C-alpha cells in the first residue's frame with residue numbers, strides 16, 4: 041500500500057512528488073505573470089501620458105511582420121512619427137531592415153527566451169523620444185504561443201497570419217487569436233497558388249474571438265494596405281483623445 045495516499049497495490053497510484061512539482065511550477069508561472077503585469081501597467085501609464093499608440097505584432101516566424109512594418113513605415117513616412125522595437129532570439133537582421141527606412145529602431149535579443157516581456161520593453165524604449173513618437177510598433181518573437189500571455193503595455197496585440205500557414209491556425213492556437221484585437225491575413229497575393237480557404241480562416245478566428253477585427257492584405261502587391269493604414273490612423277487619434285478626456 042502506498043504510504044502517502046493509501047492506494048492499494050495495482051490501484052490507480054497518484055504520483056505525489058510530480059504533483060508537488062506541478063504546484064511549484066504553477067506558482068512560479070503565476071509570480072512571473074503577476075510581476076510582468078505590474079511592469080506592463082507602468083509601461084501603459086507612461087505610453088498614455090505620452091499619447092503614444094502602441095501595437096504588439098505577434099505571429100509565427102515568417103508570416104511577414106517585418107515586411108508589413110517595412111512597407112508601412114515607408115508608405116506613411118512624413119505622416120506618422122514611428123519607433124520600432126524588434127524582438128528576436130538572435131541577430132539584428134530585422135532591426136537592420138527597419139533602420140534602412142530611417143525609423144528609430146532597437147533590437148532586443150531574448151536568447152533562449154521565446155517572447156518579449158514588459159521589463160524588456162520598458163528598457164527598450166528608453167532611447168526613443170516618446171514625446172515626438174506617435175506610434176510604437178513592437179515586433180514580438182515569432183511564436184504563436186508564449187507572447188499571448190505577456191502584456192507589454194500595448195494598446196492592441198495584432199496577430200499576423202499568412203495564407204501559407206493554413207486556415208486552421210486560429211483553432212490550433214486559440215490563446216493568441218483570443219488575445220489579439222486585430223488579425224492581419226497577409227500574403228493574399230499568393231492565394232491563386234494555394235488551397236487556403238479564406239472564409240474558413242475568418243470563421244475560425246471569430247469562433248475563438250467573436251470581437252476580432254480582420255483585414256486581408258499583401259505587403260507585396262499593396263492590396264488591403266489602405267484599410268490597415270486607416271485603422272492605424274484611427275488608433276493614434278483615439279489615443280490622443282483618451283488622454284484629453
Ligand SMILES: Nc1nc2c(ncn2[C@@H]2O[C@H](COP(=O)(O)OP(=O)(O)O)[C@@H](O)[C@H]2O)c(=O)[nH]1
Pocket residue numbers: 099100101102103104105106107108182226227228229230257258259260261
Ligand atoms: N508573397 C508574399 N511574400 C511575403 C509577403 N510578406 C512577406 N513575405 C515574405 O515572407 C518571408 C518572411 O517575411 P518576414 O517579414 O521576414 O516575416 P517575419 O518573420 O514575420 O518578420 C520573406 O521572404 C518575405 O519576403 C507578402 O505579402 N507576399
Ligand SMILES: [Mg+2]
Pocket residue numbers: 105106107134179
Ligand atoms: Mg521579423
